[in-house]
Amino acid sequence: MFGYVFRKLIFMKKLDSILLNVENPGRYIGGEFGICDIKKKYDLTFCIAFPDVYEIGMSNLGIKILYNILNNNQHILCERVFAPWVDMGAMLRENDIELFSLETRRSLRDFDILGFSIQYEMAYTNILYMLELSNIPFYAKERDESFPLLVAGGPCTANPEPFAEFFDIICIGDGEEVSLKVADIVRENKGNKTKILEECKKIEGIYVPSLCVVKEGVCQEKVKKSVVKNLDLAEFPAKMIVPNIKIVHDRPVVELFRGCYAGCRFCQACFFYRPIRNRSFQTVLKLIENLIKSSGYEEIGISSLSTGDYCEISELLYVLPKLAKQLNIKVQIPSLRLDSYDASLFKLGRSSSITFAPEAGTQRLRDVINKNITDEDIDITIKNAISNKCRSFKLYFMIGLPTETDADLDGIVEICERINRLYVDLTGKKNINITISVAVFVPKPVTPFQWVKQIGLDEMTYKQNYLYQKFKKIKNVSYNWHDSKTSFVEAVLARGDRKLAKLIEKAYKKGAKFDSWGDKFDIKYWNDAAKDMGIDLDIYVAERDLDAVLPWNFIDFGVSQKYLKNEYIKALNGLTTEGCKFNCNHCGANKLAKCSQHIKCEEDMRC
């Protein structure tokens, strides 16, 4: 006991002087309002790990939901850890301190379960960074019972193969119910990893890489994605942690529905999160009220992939302004699709700027990607926004989409010119700001474009320069573009196979970490790692044969391969598919759980 207290004192002393010498020490102190009760009795410790900095991790709704669910269980104490920024990482190493959780400052190594939430491919090296700082071996096969069970979850599990060998189990799909089941199994079988893995494998949504037979790089088992069948019954925190420092999305958030009706063909989130499940309007209002009262925040976000498509949007829009006024709060509404845009949504945010994503510059290309919005929709939205005193416009586009030509790039420029003209016509003023953000298309698993090649680095540079030359001549427009090399590595990792675990490890050992941070990313680490391994990264971004077995084909996402293939063929023929809000397109997702409109449909007896 004395030894423990003494060690803790030394640790605290060291930590104090470290915190005085790192950027933004508030990231590492914990103690926020709303954290779990660390004095409670428990028999299982769970740490949610987010492989990026606190400000980004704490903006993620998923980990807040899981934190709440796990801590509401009488047996579990659930804590958090985020990737320490490079200065803190170096200090921890220098002072021989293992990476620790925020709540009790326990070393990650001492937890029963360490669950990583993996949101984007460029965070893969940070997983290894966090493991190394915790003295935890990278590969599952190198870890015995004395180490925590390593679990992965989050949208990157759409293709878990590149990081599969690092993890003991991978949770594919919604984590609300599965995480508790895994925790139960670990609690009941502590010290017996073999039994834990075997039992976990029986849970729907759980993939145990070490127990799967792999032939020619492809897993031979079938794993079904887990889904929460009824979102209204699923636990959603009525109280959330209120961070002590400013975070990226600094507000509590209520999720309206999961999945998306639109079916844009490049969009992984749309298909990965299907079937579409609604949270009822009454539940949403109750949650908003509870969250505002329990957090003290001055604003709230309502979130979902395409808010305007929410089944009860008109009811919500009728009541929300009143509630916002009563509680003296702002309501933030992200992710507007232009066709669902409504002036009342805009008014609610009390903001003088609007963000939207036409994604492509011409109607032809928007048809290819199934972004079902027209030039007329864009004009109506802009006019609406201008009449609501908006003078700042942020537009997102992509380059490198299948079948794209220079004419489509010209279309992006034309949209901006049109907004400029409309603004002058309607206001007589020129004080408009237009920000254009152009990303490079990355073909992602579980989308109709999962077979498509990514354009080469030279072509990316050509297209970025093409736009730069055009935009430089237009007033009031600032043009930003994503780094092409980062998009290339993202595409490699997104559609990679098990061989890439070694690539990630090698790149990390050469210096790659915080790859999603522009100033930290260096493609040299990745190229050198590939060279050492003798693999050609271009193969991973090349076009795939429609009949090829893809590394993620062993997972049943609900949405069928046949549907995705059909959508791809329609894309090449410039044919669109209408969103499924009113008519089901039979994508297959409803075999996992009924889509909300199916339920509604049955209730209406119209089926």
Add this chain to the structure above:
Amino acid sequence: MLTVKYSKLEQARFLSHLDMQTILQRTIKRAGFMPIFTQGFNPRPIFKMSKPLPLGVASKCEYFSVDIPNISKEAFIKDCAGQTPKGIEFLDVWVTERDPKVFNLGAVSEYEILLKNIKQDKFSLVKKAINEGFVVRKKQKRQYIIQDVSNLIVDIGYVKNKMIVRLLSTESLNLRINDFLSGINTLLSADLEISNVVKTNQYIGKEDISIDTYLSKMELNLKK
């Protein structure tokens, strides 16, 4: 106007002044109190804080004022209990008619410095230095300067392994505790750290009138 005295201890020491402002405002709202907002396009709560505390310094005597209509002191303290993050605690409350302007009130700040491994006899060296000229290296306008700061030290004492020091902390005459500490470290070849320091009191001038006393008087005037 409601003025609250609060402590900022443990890991909360590492929170910036700006973060503290948001934390305190959210705490009040969570407790169910709605401050009066300024008028205009971007309304903000009427909310004022005492001078910023250097990062890493613990304090038992920070203040903020907020305008909340029809407020009862007792209800405020009771309802805010349990609403603060770890390390921050509301200690006392005063209701005054006028705005006490807490930012300018703390003309002298008192600190307790834990002297590990420094014996009392060494302390006489400090006293002597202060009488004869106590020199520190401090940052001013992005440059380091060497300055005799004896005139900014109001008082110094030693109690049970602790140095108690009162430093001027007005807008124009101000000795930061970090600078004082580095001066002591140089003088005694010691390695005292900011984590050994707690700010224990604030006074409105060189006399012994603490902010607490001043606020109590203001409150009494209101009652009269």
